[in-house]
Amino acid sequence: MIISNKPPGLSLLFLMASLCVSLAACDNTDDTHTDGHRAQQALHSVEVVLVENSTVSLSQTVSGTLEAVTKIRLYNEESAHITRLPYYEGDRVKKGTLLVQLDDALLKTDLAKASAARAQAKLDLSRLKKLLPKKIATEEDVAKAKTQLDLAIAEENRQITRLQRTRIKAPIDGLIIKRLYEPGDMLAPQSHILSIIDPTALRLKASLAERWLPLVKKGQAVTLHIDALGDRAITAKISRIHPTIDASTHKGIIEILLDPVPDGATVGQFARAEINLSATGRDILPVHTIHYEPEGAYVYRIINDEKGETIAEKVRFNQGQQFGAVTEVLSGLEVGDRIVSRGYLGLRDKKKVHIDRPSPPLPGVTK
Incomplete structure (x- = not known):
């Protein structure tokens, strides 16, 4: 059996002192943790996305x-009455089918007259050639007669x-879509x-906006919908791009x-x-990350300063074409730059920030 020589009051005092030291140590640990948490909460929280090089x-x-x-x-070249005009709008015809017949009585008379003149000129030339050896006709007479024959022909x-x-x-093989005259009408040339x-x-x-024209190619497939034919998707292709x-x-x-032309499709639909x-x-980068002022477009980029602290800096850049929810960066930013996508309220240049989490992948982008 151990018998202590210390007074009972002294032991109690020692126990109370040890307990106070332990409680103080716990309080210091809690204060340190709380101060760190409060400091982190004091930083401006943001979310970021990366500038990407993508399709x-x-x-x-x-x-x-x-x-x-x-x-x-179809136009006429001779002035005459129409004697035949058998086809109407909607009629299908084959190549070579007679579509219009004009009155040709006077022209047949003129042709007969020209044929007679040609026959006479041929006869005159033949007669002069026979007289030439006899010195009754000259070479000049024969030459003139030949010229007259050529003119008659x-x-x-x-x-x-x-x-x-x-x-x-x-x-061509085709479809009549317009008929402007009737038989008996007198046509001017x-x-x-x-x-x-x-x-x-x-x-x-x-019509297509000029900024999109460089992105289309001849022969490119497109999907066509004709309202009169319902929701059916029709295969088509770009056949020409005007310069x-x-x-x-x-x-x-x-x-x-339209290749091929679907059933029911027609001109004017x-x-x-x-x-x-x-x-x-x-x-x-996403369009919603961009801010504007009179000097141009800008974003907030996350960097580490010389002290190693994370801050947001205001960066102006040159903006290119917009592709849906994203826009093209021409200059001023680099691939991999961290851009603030959320947490703009109260944000300013060189302000210390805390990154919560990255934003989801960019829409409409293929890596």
């Missing part, structure tokens, strides 16, 4: 009315051509009588060819084409 894409919808690739207007051919032009035939199209080749001419831009609208013309555009190797 961006978007779709543009253009609209217009369908038209025929081949449309021919030319006139006969001219009258044959005029007579042929009283018969207008279909230049160069009158528009009929219009014919090839219904097997239709196209859509549409000039309208200075008033800053738009260019593209031609979209309203159509919409969806064109997928993509651009490779573009430095981009």
